């Protein structure tokens with residue numbers, strides 16, 4: 001990115017930004033000098049062929065890699081407006097995860113009731129007042145467009161929902177904690193087209209309030225829902241740009257090959 | 265119709281299928297043999313002993329007259345020993361398994377501990393009896409008591425509970441743990457809010473299988489000096505004069521069902537052998553009932569966990 005600083009492409013204020021960010025799985029150098037700006041209350045999509053490091057980068061934002069031994073961060077991920085380096089060992093990963101939620105590829109509700117699933121993020125913070133929990137759970141379920149479908153069976157097991165409903169439940173669970181950023185790792189890859197459309201609609205609504213970073217394999221999806229797109233290849237950030245520009249006039253040959261389907 | 269090649273193929277398939285038939289038949293015979301022998305043994309026991317299974321049999325102390333002898337002290341002893349066993353082995357075993365699975369760094373020390381725990385499950389039970397005789401009876405001075413027996417059997421079934429709990433923990437998908445961590449849960453919150461509840465089916469199963477093994481154990485209990493003839497019950501807390509302390513029963517002498525059975529079997533009078541058979545029925549029914557509960561609990565909890 002020598003010719004252009006990625007951050008200057010973004011016209012909105014930044015919510016976060018990686019700077020010369022590197023990541024290692026033991027000896028495996030999975031991310032190389034990534035400079036990715038994340039615009040506030042915008043959707044930033046990460047695209048690229050399988051194994052290029054999209055999930056690795058996404059999971060760095062909520063310090064998921066801390067759960068496993070041998071992983072190492074280098075460089076910075078700055079979180080604004082605090083201007084802290086969130087991968088610094090001095091920063092508590094638990095605080096980061098309370099502020100930055102995540103929705104996974106496969107719906108992964110807890111084997112608990114719908115209510116308990118959504119309330120869990122509040123319960124880990126020690127919130128026990130039933131009235132507060134009820135209010136927040138309803139708000140989150142409404143935010144995830146699931147309230148009407150489940151309001152009469154909040155005490156049912158979450159597993160009894162359909163796949164698309166389960167994924168919306170996971171979104172509600174992420175929303176209930178009032179996060180500043182939500183990370184989505186291919187949230188629709190396990191869903192049918194109708195469920196996918198409803199999740200995409202949801203993302204468009206959520207971004208009014210929350211900054212979104214999303215990994216997707218589906219180029220049309222990236223083009224439909226994102227404001228900014230980052231194309232990654234072999235652990236490097238090859239090109240970053242406004243989605244409407246990157247898909248129409250890619251600056252790099254690799255980006256063009258990828259989005260026109262010539263590889264990957 | 266059939267070409268030459270397809271005739272050849274049919275020959276090959278027929279040859280292959282012959283082996284299916286042979287293996288299937290041998291397997292069925294082997295299974296049937298095991299089940300039939302077990303059933304016959306149990307039937308033999310029932311035929312010998314069912315006449316003695318009266319209420320008095322459960323309410324009488326042992327006696328020199330076989331028709332009046334009962335298993336009161338033995339079943340009470342077994343029950344109390346099982347309580348001590350469960351109270352030692354369950355917390356220790358579950359805590360050890362959670363530590364090994366969730367907290368311990370994965371290095372060669374952990375691996376060594378892991379191998380040893382698995383091997384401990386294969387140590388003959390009389391070795392536990394010898395160890396307990398030295399440790400609990402002589403060094404710690406717990407005497408030939410219910411406490412000593414409970415601790416000994418607790419140690420013996422510890423590996424069973426550790427292994428069962430670890431397997432139950434490992435069966436929980438990574439995605440579920442990550443979901444909890446991603447919401448800002450601490451390790452202990454993940455363990456107590458998620459892992460223990462989801463693993464509880466496997467933990468119960470391990471506990472019950474361990475206890476049903478412990479209830480039939482004879483060798484280690486004889487080694488630590490259980491009595492073979494006992495005509496009183498351990499003191500009930502706060503009863504008697506002067507009133508017994510709440511934990512006096514732990515230090516009481518005792519006997520257990522398999523020892524009572526062994527004692528009657530070794531008498532020359534055949535009337536006592538009937539008592540032994542009746543005691544055998546009680547032990548087997550208790551074991552089967554425990555296993556039944558384990559299966560029921562597991563299926564009930566599994567029904568909630570879809571992975």
Ligand SMILES: Nc1ncnc2c1ncn2[C@@H]1O[C@H](COP(=O)(O)OP(=O)(O)OP(=O)(O)O)[C@@H](O)[C@H]1O
Pocket residue numbers: 025028030048049050051052053054055056057217
């Ligand atoms: N736990 C791990 N240990 C070691 N290497 C890993 C681990 N996870 C991923 N990798 C490696 O890091 C690189 C990036 O993987 P990552 O999962 O981030 O790719 P991705 O872009 O998300 O791919 P996909 O589109 O298939 O999900 C790959 O080469 C992968 O083999």
Ligand SMILES: [Mg+2]
Pocket residue numbers: 054055056215
């Ligand atoms: Mg991925």
